[in-house]
Amino acid sequence: xxxxxxxxxxxxxxxPVTTGSGTFGFGREYSDFFDLSELGAICLKALxxxxxxxxxxxxxxxTPKGILNSVGLxxxxxxxxxxxxxxxxxxxxxxxxxxxxxxxxxxxxQVAEMLGDSVDMFELNISCxxxxxxxxxxxxxxxxxxxxxxxxxQVSKVPLIVKLSPNVTDIAEMARAAEAGGAxxxxxxxxxxxxxxxxxxxRPVLRNNMGGLSGPAVKPVAVRxxxxxxxxxxxxxxxxGGITTGEDxxxxxxxxxxxxxxxxxxxxxxxxWIRVRNxxxxxxxxxxxxxxxxxxxxxxxxx
Amino acid sequence: MLxxxxxxxxxxxxxxxxxxxxxxxxxxxxxxQFLHILCGGEAYLRRPISICDVVDKRYIRFVxxxxxxxxxxxxxxxxxxxxxxxxxxxxxxxLHPEDKNAVLLIGGGIGVFPLLFLxxxxxxxxxxxxxxxxxxxxxxxxxxxTVSRNVFLATDDGSFGYHGxxxxxxxxxxxxxxxxxxxxxxxxxxxxxxxxxAGENALPVQASLEERMGCGIGACVTCTCTVGGQxxxxxxxxxxxxxxxxxxxx
Numbered sequence: 001x002x003x004x005x006x007x008x009x010x011x012x013x014x015x016p017v018t019t020g021s022g023t024f025g026f027g028r029e030y031s032d033f034f035d036l037s038e039l040g041a042i043c044l045k046a047l048x049x050x051x052x053x054x055x056x057x058x059x060x061x062x063t064p065k066g067i068l069n070s071v072g073l074x075x076x077x078x079x080x081x082x083x084x085x086x087x088x089x090x091x092x093x094x095x096x097x098x099x100x101x102x103x104x105x106x107x108x109x110q111v112a113e114m115l116g117d118s119v120d121m122f123e124l125n126i127s128c129x130x131x132x133x134x135x136x137x138x139x140x141x142x143x144x145x146x147x148x149x150x151x152x153x154q155v156s157k158v159p160l161i162v163k164l165s166p167n168v169t170d171i172a173e174m175a176r177a178a179e180a181g182g183a184x185x186x187x188x189x190x191x192x193x194x195x196x197x198x199x200x201x202x203r204p205v206l207r208n209n210m211g212g213l214s215g216p217a218v219k220p221v222a223v224r225x226x227x228x229x230x231x232x233x234x235x236x237x238x239x240x241g242g243i244t245t246g247e248d249x250x251x252x253x254x255x256x257x258x259x260x261x262x263x264x265x266x267x268x269x270x271x272x273w274i275r276v277r278n279x280x281x282x283x284x285x286x287x288x289x290x291x292x293x294x295x296x297x298x299x300x301x302x303x
Numbered sequence: 304m305l306x307x308x309x310x311x312x313x314x315x316x317x318x319x320x321x322x323x324x325x326x327x328x329x330x331x332x333x334x335x336q337f338l339h340i341l342c343g344g345e346a347y348l349r350r351p352i353s354i355c356d357v358v359d360k361r362y363i364r365f366v367x368x369x370x371x372x373x374x375x376x377x378x379x380x381x382x383x384x385x386x387x388x389x390x391x392x393x394x395x396x397x398l399h400p401e402d403k404n405a406v407l408l409i410g411g412g413i414g415v416f417p418l419l420f421l422x423x424x425x426x427x428x429x430x431x432x433x434x435x436x437x438x439x440x441x442x443x444x445x446x447x448x449t450v451s452r453n454v455f456l457a458t459d460d461g462s463f464g465y466h467g468x469x470x471x472x473x474x475x476x477x478x479x480x481x482x483x484x485x486x487x488x489x490x491x492x493x494x495x496x497x498x499x500x501a502g503e504n505a506l507p508v509q510a511s512l513e514e515r516m517g518c519g520i521g522a523c524v525t526c527t528c529t530v531g532g533q534x535x536x537x538x539x540x541x542x543x544x545x546x547x548x549x550x551x552x553x
Binding site: 022023024025028029030032045053054056057058059060061062063064065066067069071074205215216266267268270 | 341345346347348349373389514515516517518520521522523524525526527528529534539552
């Protein structure tokens with residue numbers, strides 16, 4: 001059997017598969033389908049200082065091989081998470097990644113302080129397209145990325161992952177800014193900003209008009225960006241964007257991802273995470289690869 | 304879970320009546336719950352479709368209208384096909400056997416389907432009010448008649464039954480009969496009015512909501528509605544809610 005363990009910024013995951021923040025809630029619903037200890041890590045739904053109601057419905061629209069969402073970071077707030085969700089999550093033998101959301105740098109710093117070392121890693125959400133303030137506004141400007149990363153890093157008691165937005169001209173520049181700010185890893189891609197219009201009503205399908213595109217439709221964009229970021233930074237990469245099968249995950253790892261997140265696929269198939277993990281293992285075994293880390297960045301580019 | 308399609312009938316233009324064999328799901332299914340079905344074709348997401356009936360504790364019946372790429376692909380399945388279905392999901396209707404007076408089930412259009420299972424569970428106590436656009440779109444009225452105390456029909460154009468809205472029929476009934484409780488499923492404007500009338504008459508009302516849905520199990524929080532000032536998940540906290548607390552859009 002192939003070695004599946006990966007080390008992400010000093011944190012050992014039993015396998016390279018985690019969850020895309022926002023697609024998995026705090027895990028309770030999927031625990032009816034599989035043992036959450038099967039995952040390398042669980043990346044939890046975004047947490048803000050105060051509870052957030054999110055945007056009005058409709059918040060989801062189907063697209064060719066994908067979805068647009070405009071949930072808008074609905075969450076119970078960091079305090080409620082610590083008292084009601086975290087104790088339950090700790091029964092599982094897996095790493096926990098808290099996704100930090102905020103409207104200002106102070107917000108991000110405050111959530112990081114509130115959570116302390118209660119989880120294993122932080123993921124800094126500076127790439128959500130569905131909020132008016134903060135979110136993507138921070139993640140599309142290199143100086144801003146470096147600034148917010150370094151300020152949150154100063155108070156972080158656990159390794160800090162910075163989640164990058166694909167809605168930029170040069171993803172490598174953004175990744176370098178995160179690394180310069182002290183990020184311990186980067187994750188990418190968040191959703192692509194999109195829109196769908198109902199031709200009968202002449203109105204956008206989403207109540208919030210625009211939203212984030214995810215699912216298989218975005219996969220080639222995500223793979224390309226992971227490759228470009230791999231060339232630009234030394235820190236570990238968690239790759240995501242439309243991963244549905246083990247082979248999809250292998251593609252991301254060949255491009256340079258040290259681990260992968262599955263999100264939207266789980267909305268269609270609640271066992272997607274387990275299928276992807278098994279699929280990676282099967283690929284390794286069939287190709288006589290002893291260790292999953294051997295395929296990281298192993299793509300051979302054409303001349 | 305893969306479930307074999309063992310019954311397929313076309314009830315009307317674009318309306319299909321499917322029966323799937325799924326003993327596990329049938330055993331657990333409660334009235335007002337739904338199935339989340341992978342339709343195939345160009346549809347990426349599953350489609351939530353309410354349970355119309357449970358037969359012999361082995362089969363689940365659901366009726367749907369072809370409205371888009373998902374239901375269009377679903378309608379093309381042939382007998383013997385195996386459908387990928389999650390379910391039964393959600394919180395359904397709450398039964399109140401203690402009710403002394405009339406219990407009204409009010410459905411509009413394709414919202415009438417989940418009320419059949421409810422009417423059956425009420426063992427002949429239900430008074431059913433069904434509203435349709437016109438005579439051609441009247442569906443399942445005979446089936447409701449065999450399991451209910453009374454069935455009242457209304458059509459928007461008067462081509463069958465009462466000429467007008469089902470909410471007018473509701474007002475007439477309330478003016479001369481003692482009623483204990485109302486259940487409703489149908490277009491949002493109809494349900495909004497039903498809940499309003501229920502409120503004016505201090506009657507408890509349960510409404511089955513619909514919203515564009517993702518995972519169907521409560522994780523992705525895309526199908527939310529506002530109930531009692533809180534965002535609730537239609538798939539997990541509903542689809543049936545206390546109609547008095549629902550904040551209707553528009």
